[in-house]
Amino acid sequence: MKNTISERIADFLKAFPPFSNLFKKELESLSEEVTIIYKEKNSFVFTVDESAHHQFYVVHKGAIALWDKDEKTVLDICDEGDIFGLRPLMANENYRLTAKSEEETILYAIPIEKFRPYIKENRRVADFLVESFASNTRNPYDKTNRGQLLGDAFQSNSKNNTPLFDLQLVDFSKKIVSSTEQTSIKSIADKMTSHGIGAMLIEKEGLPIGIITDKDLRNKIATGDYSITAKAKSIMSSPVITYPTKLTITQAQMAMMKSNISHLVLTEDGTVHSKAVGILSKHDIMLSLGNNPAVLVKAIKRTNKAEEIKPLRNGVMNLLRGYLEQNIPLTLTSKIISELNDACIKRVVELSLERMDSGPPVKFAWLAMGSQGRSEQLLHTDQDNALLFEDVPDSKFDKTRDYFLKLARFITMGLNTIGYEYCPADMMGSNPKWCNSLSGFKKMTSKWITNPGPDEVLLSSIFFDYNRTYGDKELVSKLSHHIFDTVEQYPIFLTHLASGALMNPSPSGFFREFLVEQDGVHKDFFDLKQRALMPLVDAARVLILSKNIPDISNTWERYEKMAELEPSNRELFLACSYATKALLRFRTKQGLANNDSGRYINLEQLTKEEKMKLKRTFKTIKQIQEVLNVRFMVSRIR
């Protein structure tokens, strides 16, 4: 007789220790002894002081919470593949914890008598159990949990202390300004001033022999110890401390700290016996580290070409990486990063305006759409933007639009140069469709709102999250008011928008199974953007539109506003706000780690904590979708 059920059990168990240490035949016969148990939400598996069952449990699907004696605190949550209720069986004692299902759960119950022989005979099974009892973790092989007590398992999660910038090589100035021993101090000071540098290298026969810094001028000249006519030789620090050019930022910082100096001289072979190729200052390190947004903003404003902004954007990415590693709140992180991104775009617009033959004929505004408009774009992605200009008489319309189209082309080219890919759907200000006058945009949005088909809903969902990055505020606000007024007159639009928001496929199936992509290049990957982030983003947009609140385009800020407006749903809205932030942080981290958009997640690479965190947001998504469904009577149009 064939038994598909025990085969499936064996298939499942073989992926988890200690079962992974069993031979196929052993596992097959053990699986035949398993009882599959279904637990509805909030039902008990066992309670404190209950005498031990003759079986222990493995979670197949769902989650089981282990509560302390008073049922006040959750000590641990077991999910797929976790074992619980084994220790009392081994120690011959009653249960010390209460196990209760957090949600619908399927358990595999394994009779202890059938399992005991393997503990005795299989060294690795025994070791696993001893180790897991000793370390108090469910799975001692799971490094992130190693050595942690049950109660701590949640708060802290994988804190890896990889030095952030250890692999990043320093970027130093290669234009060396040098003088000789015989140069007078006055002319050295003049030269330093005219080049805007803080240190002068002194060379002899092409080799570095000394250095004079701002500090030397202050300590030795301004004090009157030496005259300004003295020779360089008299005040220079010698010999110079040299390093090779392949120096990481951390190494450079260490070197400066060690010798208490502010400049390092980099030479061809790293010794004073080869030619100097660069000087590295503390300021250079600051810039490389990018640990100062203010420095970056200043640097962005000083640029003269889009090409110069690009390396600064890399600085922004480093900054972002650092913030995420240090667990700086995402609200703050995204604010700073968005500011910096905005500063880059603003500069690109300014530089593009300079390239035009004349100033703009009328007032205009450059709008960021989509994720950038919502200030939720932390990684480089496509550009979605539009150009809105003031109404002009019909006779002048073509000429005016031509001017702005030309400007928009410069801008989109500039944005592309600094790292924003062109929008594949051509939703860009350089497309006549997205470069229009106020009345033009009004007409277009009215059409969407009054005749909402699937395309219109999609366009609205991208466009309605616009945010002004450059230009006239008044103009933008006029458009916003128009949109909100029109929506108010045609509330059925909200139903369509809500319906669109509910189109996104659900993130999890029955028992919290991640639903992965069924085919295509990303087969078996989890689409974090479409399945988890977009439902939240889309729902927030519908809700905020229905409340007639313009000017908030950011998703979590929208939810926070909703929480304020509807105290009865406060908890859910705040949960949505939190979930959005958590997911965005997650996506950004994934994106930085894999150097992509972070959209598709390889579930196998996630730690259990990461999976748990993700899954917790799914519940919120489900709830907000239900709210949408009911509130906007979506079934009416389906």
Added chain:
Amino acid sequence: MASKKEDLPEFWKTYEASFEKKLPEGIAETVFVVLDTETTGFSLKNDRMLSIGALRLINGSIPAKDAFEVFLKQTTFDAKTVEIHGILKKGKVKRIEELEGLKILLKLLENNAVIVAHHVGFDVGMINQALVRHGMPKLLNKTLDTAVLFNRSLPRAKRKTDGHYSLDVLCEEFNIPKTDRHTALGDAYITAIAFLRIMDTLKPVSLEQLLKRDRFWEFWKSF
């Protein structure tokens, strides 16, 4: 075709005798047997069972040991269904006589177990036809139909009048993986999980109430 009582096989007699045991009142004490048959077609008269899969479900627990799947030797064969079920007439799986299969099944159905199946009227009808062919009476067990119960669990406005839902619809509704779909035991397992989920919604207070909710299968019986 009914034979005299003394001519009935031993296993039938044991099966019948076990029904002296009364049905329990509570759901938790009830033994459910969730089953599925794979057949050569949909005609109760002309088609035959290819395989039977069944499992025992008590108080939310399914012991893997009690689950079985048997493949039956065939006399008639319909090429069309082969594609769906993947059971070839002379395939490699070990096949047993129909009577042998019925014996194993009746053993599981002893003691007044309640049969649960998706469109139960069809499966029970197939089994009854086989029993009759071998000179036995029809099954004595009470039955529940997951298609009917599912219909019942929906809000009134969403219910279908014909109560016809494929097992695939239930898989999608409850997001049950379709890994072993179209094998008898695989479908029985899917039916069992769907049944548990439906019970979560219906929350019947007693077995009697649950059986009352399921009257629709009379319709199927009329086939």
